[in-house]
Amino acid sequence: MKRKVSKxxxxxxxxxxxxxxxxxxxxxxxxxxxxxxxxxxxxxxKPSNKRSKKSAEVIxxxxxxxxxxxxxxxxxxxxxxxxxxxxxxxxxxxxxxxxHSIQIDHKPVQQAAKGMEVGLGVIQRVRNHDLVLAVKKDLxxxxxx
Numbered sequence: 001m002k003r004k005v006s007k008x009x010x011x012x013x014x015x016x017x018x019x020x021x022x023x024x025x026x027x028x029x030x031x032x033x034x035x036x037x038x039x040x041x042x043x044x045x046k047p048s049n050k051r052s053k054k055s056a057e058v059i060x061x062x063x064x065x066x067x068x069x070x071x072x073x074x075x076x077x078x079x080x081x082x083x084x085x086x087x088x089x090x091x092x093x094x095x096x097x098x099x100h101s102i103q104i105d106h107k108p109v110q111q112a113a114k115g116m117e118v119g120l121g122v123i124q125r126v127r128n129h130d131l132v133l134a135v136k137k138d139l140x141x142x143x144x145x
Contacts, residue, residue: 056087056133062126063117071103071119072126078134080118081111085137088122090130097123 059080064073074080080102087096102109103119112118 056135058131059084059086059134060132062088062090062128062130062132064128065122065126067125070122072122073117074120074132075117076112076114079111079113080120085135087133087135088124088126088130089133090127093124093126093130095124096135 057078059078060074060076062072063075066072080099082099082102084099085096086099088094099120101121102112104112104116106119109118
């Protein structure tokens with residue numbers, strides 16, 4: 001036997017009654033009381049991030065990297081010349097290289113001044129906010145024969 005389904009027209013839909021879960025207010029009494037700690041005791045001594053005078057000087061910061069041409073844009077905080085030895089430091093970056101090419105507005109230059117944004121050819125990938133440090137060349141390591 002087939003059952004006939006009757007279609008009811010223009011009848012309002014009935015609301016379903018659902019059971020409500022216990023609210024947070026009813027479970028508040030079961031929570032443990034919070035213990036306030038003294039903020040002065042909670043503070044720990046943070047290590048100093050300041051660089052000593054013996055470490056390399058910050059020349060600039062990487063603002064952009066172009067992977068296809070292996071070049072970085074660097075905002076300079078100090079003058080930079082071709083032949084300088086640089087160290088790139090970041091969370092995942094750590095390498096040294098000598099400056100072989102500097103460009104300003106796609107034009108090669110020999111030297112760039114403080115405050116300029118320059119393009120610099122790099123040998124590895126660098127990332128935004130990596131520090132660019134000047135490394136002093138050790139003259140005793142370079143022996144002439």
